[in-house]
Amino acid sequence: MEEKKKDINLDSVLESLGPYSRYNLLNFMLLLFPVLLSSFFECGFIFEAQAQNYRCKVPACEDYNDTSWLQYAIPINPKTEKLETTLRYVAISGTVCGPAAFSNVTERCDSFVYEEGRSLVKEFDLGGQEWKRVLVGTVHNSGMFASMLVTGAVSDRFGRRVAVGIAAMSSFIFGVIRAFSPNFLTYMSMHFFEAALGGGLYPSAYVFAVELVGLKQRVIVSAACNMTFVIGVVILALLAWLIDNWRTYILVMYTPALIVALYVWFMNESARWLISKGRMSEAIKTLQAAAKINNMDPRQLELYSLSNPLLTSDNQTVDKSSQFSKALRSSIIWKRLFVCSFLWLTCSLVYYGLSINSVSLSSNKYISFMIVVLVEIPAYIVVVIVLDKYGRKRVILVNYVICAATSILFAFLPRSDYWSIPLYLVGKWCVTLTYSSVYIYVSEVFPTSMRQTLISFCSTAGRIGSLIAPLTPLLTEYHKSMPTVLFGGMCLISSLLVILLPETRNITLPDTIEEAEELSRKKSKAIDR
Structure with a gap:
């Protein structure tokens, strides 16, 4: 019925x-x-499997209290200017640890020495x-x-x-x-x-x-x-x-x-x-x-x-099977599902992509991580004010555009300590506000009968973004600006897709497919209560 x-x-x-x-x-x-x-x-x-400092083990010299032999036993990595982690010079048998104890030929390490601590990397070698x-x-x-x-x-x-x-x-x-x-x-x-x-x-x-x-x-x-x-x-x-x-x-x-x-x-x-x-x-x-x-x-x-x-x-x-079949036949629901999934994917990719590099903002990785996270709190406070005042679509669109602009500027402008970090934080702030807005918005455009299922589908698309985000630093091998250009491009595309969606400000949650479809068939009208 x-x-x-x-x-x-x-x-x-x-x-x-x-x-x-x-x-x-x-x-x-x-x-x-x-x-x-x-x-x-x-x-x-992130911290459970964090990076661990280690070096090659040099059996012939490890018992020495003086570690000056390291400069002769292990080559320096020209990029990091630190000891190589997987290479060492071949030891010459019968000589004391020192300049003459090693050749200039390198070999792969088969054992390692780790820094102090009970880390996962150390325990599982x-x-x-x-x-x-x-x-x-x-x-x-x-x-x-x-x-x-x-x-x-x-x-x-x-x-x-x-x-x-x-x-x-x-x-x-x-x-x-x-x-x-x-x-x-x-x-x-x-x-x-x-x-x-x-x-x-x-x-x-x-x-x-x-x-x-x-x-x-x-x-x-x-x-x-x-x-x-x-x-x-x-x-x-x-x-x-x-x-x-x-x-x-x-x-x-x-x-x-x-x-x-x-x-x-x-x-x-x-x-x-x-x-x-x-x-x-x-x-x-x-x-x-x-x-x-x-x-x-x-x-x-x-x-x-x-x-x-x-x-x-x-x-x-409610006829549950009827509601499900209507959802499958509804072009409005399908279009909305695609757009919302892409918006979620973009938010996830950019949000986690910016978070991955946060540990480089200061010498203390824990403090750096907390700084980038704490900037999200003002975004969540602002979202309470602007979403009901200006509407969901406008807020999401504007913040996508700002995030795109900051990402592209960060990519092509010369790096400076005076503006690089603030620009980085503005981008993180905008994508956080957008992420929060999208989460609210998605819960409002789908019917109660299938809300969690459709939200989970969109969230699954977001997980694709979180899977891709850790791989974006590899793009720097081709060009140092490619990751942030990718973030900016995704935000621009998403800002255009937002235009296709209905406004949901002051509209009650739809309970059926018909009510959800009705959001797109009429102009959004504020309901005064």
């Missing part, structure tokens, strides 16, 4: 409950904690195998890529609460197992499974939180999630700075996920999701429970809800 026209929108009911009431504030706290943890799980590998260390990030992002497809299906089929619970428990199980990995192969396998089964923690918690409020609070809730994520990344950098042992570092990151996996089952399911699945009686119970917590009269809320056919009878259900 087709869904009947709604007399009262769910957003009105949510407004009557109070967007920042006791019930919602409690749920926000419970959902922001997994958002915080997701920043550990998504970015933890990855010296001379840099590709294995870099592969950690690739495997992690590959797992995240797979998780986006699984998470959307689980969330839309079984509920937001189930998706959060499964992701949290998977992160805990495979994260802790990874901390006790006996070898590199086991470590990589656990890394993939942890990301593939637990990588949906952030999008699941995000959608859950957004669906708790009406249209006027969506931007604020989204910004709160994003700022919580940033705070988590800063805490992550501090943990990496303080914890020298990579196994302890992993345990500290992943153990708290067990708390989320336990308490999420005591939370009420999203009323909006329940309604989209035709489970009206459960939705009414959820809303009545919220009213009780807020010290409201549940009977008053029930009477208010009874005027809405969607909230009164389990017979008024």
